[in-house]
Amino acid sequence: EQWQTLYEAVGGEKTITRLVEAFYKRVAKHPDLIPIFPDDLTETIRKQKQFLTQYLGGPPLYTEEHGHPMLRARHLSFEITPTRAEAWLSCMRAAMDEIGLSGPVREQIYHRLVLTAHHMVNTPDNLE
């Protein structure tokens, strides 16, 4: 279909749920990310499912519950370095691999996530 949203094209709620769960399983084990994420990711997972749903053109679940995402502002209390942005994206690629998301829809979603991840960077890597 020509006019469907990325949300529909990727497979809707079922796929977003699988993707987000596969993603945070990796975040929880990534040495660069562990220090800034809570031990219990239940609420983080719930919010990310809501956010990605609306980010990909599905129903505005995140905004309905939490208001305007203001994503960069909500990340300012965490040190998001270029290294952490790359770690985040590597977890996302691995999660996409795990759930078998491939082809042009994967590439479109991943490209948007690269831009958003880089936009979240608020702290330089330490200069050696």
Ligand code: HEM
């Ligand atoms: C929340 C890290 C990129 C969406 C968070 C939290 C951390 C974090 C530590 C707080 C978790 C919690 O306390 O529950 C990072 C890092 C990134 C990154 C290191 C690397 C660039 C992104 C991107 C998106 C995103 C690209 C969206 C596509 C969210 C959302 C929340 C969140 C929706 C929940 C905000 C809320 O509290 O309502 N992130 N993030 N993040 N992140 Fe990220």
